[in-house]
Structures are given as structure tokens and as C-alpha cells.
């Protein structure tokens with residue numbers, strides 16, 4: 035088999051990205067589409083349910099798809115420094131790809147609201163990390179201003195090149211499934227990903243899926259139809275009150291005859307635990323929003339799963355946010371290092 039060399043090597047001819055420099059890649063993409071029959075039986079009986087496990091990208095989230103494109107373009111454009119605002123995963127990804135390309139990287143994050151594994155990544159890859167007393171939306175406003183006023187390349191998903199990378203996930207799913215699914219379920223934060231999938235599906239000859247977008251109840255501007263000034267949710271990757279790609283998200287929802295709804299933090303955390311326990315797939319809380327939304331739609335009768343193929347996109351890896359995994363969980367039992375002690379707690 036031909037060795038996998040990353041997204042631009044595989045799909046560059048179908049991506050609007052500079053080809054004047056070698057791709058900056060960490061061999062991202064090519065993530066597995068995992069059948070999830072036990073989860074299907076629990077939340078969407080009769081369906082063929084699959085998990086697109088984007089947590090297996092090099093820095094642990096789908097952001098790497100966009101970043102190989104954005105950083106390659108930045109290099110071609112002669113940038114020396116890149117900047118982004120981030121709820122965490124964009125920061126880690128930008129930092130890694132910038133390191134790979136020998137560029138400086140600045141990331142702006144909301145103070146105290148970022149999962150420890152994401153911050154650890156950004157720091158390890160050598161980015162300059164600045165926390166602001168504000169939200170992601172404030173951060174995005176600020177980095178846009180910096181990029182306007184200085185020769186620094188902005189690599190948030192307002193940068194169209196990011197979507198050129200991210201759209202490839204749609205084609206991978208089609209290749210893996212041999213068709214488009216009937217439904218694609220995914221979390222919606224800044225709405226870059228839903229917009230990118232829709233570009234991908236539109237640039238294919240196959241039928242397009244219906245899209246189910248899911249926001250967190252405390253950060254659901256698209257569902258509410260108005261910006262949320264102080265977004266709040268445990269799903270920190272989608273803690274966004276004024277999505278930059280709002281308009282494109284609405285188009286994807288409308289054109290696909292899709293739906294968007296809000297799931298509560300309890301529903302998201304329930305889905306997050308369920309997918310790990312039933313399928314052995316560990317994602318971060320935000321990533322489980324698509325599953326939570328699917329479960330909700332099936333329960334309410336808005337979506338009939340029987341005979342349908344459904345893909346839930348798991349956007350990031352569970353190890354990014356270890357605090358969420360152990361929150362409210364009883365500590366492991368501690369016993370003497372003796373067979374009898376272990377046998378007693380195991381009941382043998």
C-alpha cells in the first residue's frame with residue numbers, strides 16, 4: 035500500500051492551497067470510521083452508526099486538517115509568525131504546524147477555560163500563549179485586529195484555507211463508507227467544521243447527507259437566532275457565542291434539509307461517557323455533542339434511525355481534557371498488595 039503522507043499529498047489537487055512550497059504536514063487525516071453497533075442499539079436502534087474518530091489526528095483534533103493547509107499557505111505567502119484565538123485545539127494544532135514549519139506562533143485563549151491537555155500541547159510545541167480576560171469571541175476580535183495591523187498570518191477558520199483542509203473529512207467518510215451517510219452529526223462552535231463538510235460534500239458527485247448540528251445549551255446562538263454574550267458550557271471547545279461561520283452553517287442546514295438543536299451539558303456528558311463505555315472510544319466532551327443531539331432527535335421522533343446510515347464526528351481526543359473524565363468519579367479502590375485483598379474486592 036502506498037504510504038500515507040498527509041492531506042495535501044492526497045487531496046491537494048482538489049484543495050485551494052499554495053503548491054509553490056512543500057506541504058507542511060504531520061501526516062494528518064486518514065482517521066478511522068469506526069462502526070458503533072452497541073451505541074446504535076442504545077440510542078439509534080436499527081441504524082448503521084459510525085464514529086469518525088478525529089481525535090486520532092496528530093495533535094488530537096480535526097483542527098490539524100485545516101492547519102496543514104493554513105500553515106502551508108502562510109509559508110508560501112512568506113509569513114514569519116502566525117496567530118490564532120482558540121478554545122484550545124486550534125492553539126495546539128497551530129503551534130505544532132508552526133513548529134514544523136519553523137514559524138513563530140501566538141495563541142490567544144480565554145483565561146481559565148481551556149482544557150489542560152490543549153494548553154500542554156500549545157506550550158510543548160513552543161507557542162507564545164496569551165490568556166485574555168474575555169471569551170473566545172473577544173479573542174477572535176483581537177487577533178483579527180492584530181492580523182490587520184501587522185504582518186502576522188491569521189490561522190483561525192475565518193481563514194478560508196482552513197476550510198480547504200477540513201473539507202477533506204467529507205471525502206474520507208465517503209471513501210470509507212462507499213457512499214455518503216444519510217445523516218452527519220457534529221458539534222457546532224465557530225461553525226467552521228460544518229461549513230467545511232458542506233463544501234466537501236458539494237464538491238463530490240455522490241448524494242449529500244442531511245446534517246445534524248448540535249450546540250451546547252449555554253452556547254447556542256444559532257439555535258436561538260441571536261449571539262450569546264456570555265457563553266457557558268462544560269463543552270469548552272464549542273463555548274462560542276457568535277460563530278464566525280454562522281451564515282455558512284445556516285446554508286448547510288438549509289440545503290441539506292438538516293436540523294440544529296441544543297443539548298444540555300448533562301446530555302453531552304452522558305453521551306461522552308456512553309461512547310467510551312459502549313464502544314471503547316474516548317473523545318472530549320464537546321465531541322460527544324453530535325451523539326447527544328442524535329439521541330435527543332431519535333427520542334423526540336424528529337429523526338427515524340431505522341435503516342439509516344449515520345456518522346457522528348468525534349472532533350477531539352478524550353485525553354485532551356482529563357479533568358472532565360475524572361470529575362465526579364469515585365477514586366479507584368486501594369487495597370493491600372496481596373492476593374486475598376484483591377480477591378475480596380473482586381468477589382472471587
Ligand SMILES: *Cc1c(COP(=O)(O)O)cnc(C)c1O
Pocket residue numbers: 095096097123124191221222223224225226227228271272318320321349350351
Ligand atoms: C473546534 C472544535 C469544535 C467546533 O468546531 P467549529 O469549527 O468551531 O464549529 C468542536 N469540537 C472540538 C473538539 C473542537 O476542537
